[in-house]
Amino acid sequence: MKFENSTDSDCDGIVNWIKPSQTTAGYYPNGFTLDINLLAAKYSVPSLAPCAATVVLGGANLAEPGIMDDLMISSKGRVTVTGPNNGSVTRALIAATGAFNGKFFPPGEHKATPFGGVIYEKPAAAGYGLFLGTDQCGTVEISQHAEPASASR
Numbered sequence: 001m002k003f004e005n006s007t008d009s010d011c012d013g014i015v016n017w018i019k020p021s022q023t024t025a026g027y028y029p030n031g032f033t034l035d036i037n038l039l040a041a042k043y044s045v046p047s048l049a050p051c052a053a054t055v056v057l058g059g060a061n062l063a064e065p066g067i068m069d070d071l072m073i074s075s076k077g078r079v080t081v082t083g084p085n086n087g088s089v090t091r092a093l094i095a096a097t098g099a100f101n102g103k104f105f106p107p108g109e110h111k112a113t114p115f116g117g118v119i120y121e122k123p124a125a126a127g128y129g130l131f132l133g134t135d136q137c138g139t140v141e142i143s144q145h146a147e148p149a150s151a152s153r
Helices: none
Strands: 011-019 032-040 051-059 067-073 079-082 090-094 099-104 113-120 126-132 137-145
Touching: 079 090, 099 126, 113 137
Parallel strands: none
Antiparallel strands: 011 032, 051 067, 051 137, 067 079, 090 099, 099 113, 113 126, 126 137
């Protein structure tokens, strides 16, 4: 790992992530070996201004292209869905810690799936996280934009 103050991170390096094969495991029973580019940055509590954003949930057991919903983030960190809510997404942004969480209903499901993640501030603030599908994990990304996005997918 290399610690430095750059535009993309305060710490970076390659992490070798290994999960051994476990035939009884509910997630990834065949195991995996991944080399992951790790980026880390110090989090400082932002002064929030109201903004439009988009949340995208993908992977796991969601059909392509996943779920995308438009959001409005208030100056107090409250998040509401604007426009059609294709994934029945609900969430809360916790600005003091940089963590976010919520849940959504995968298409055709009657049970909510929780998700969570953190805000990463370099080079621009965005949220990254995950959720667990039936047998694999999926990704969550939250990004800000100047105008509310048009249609949800």
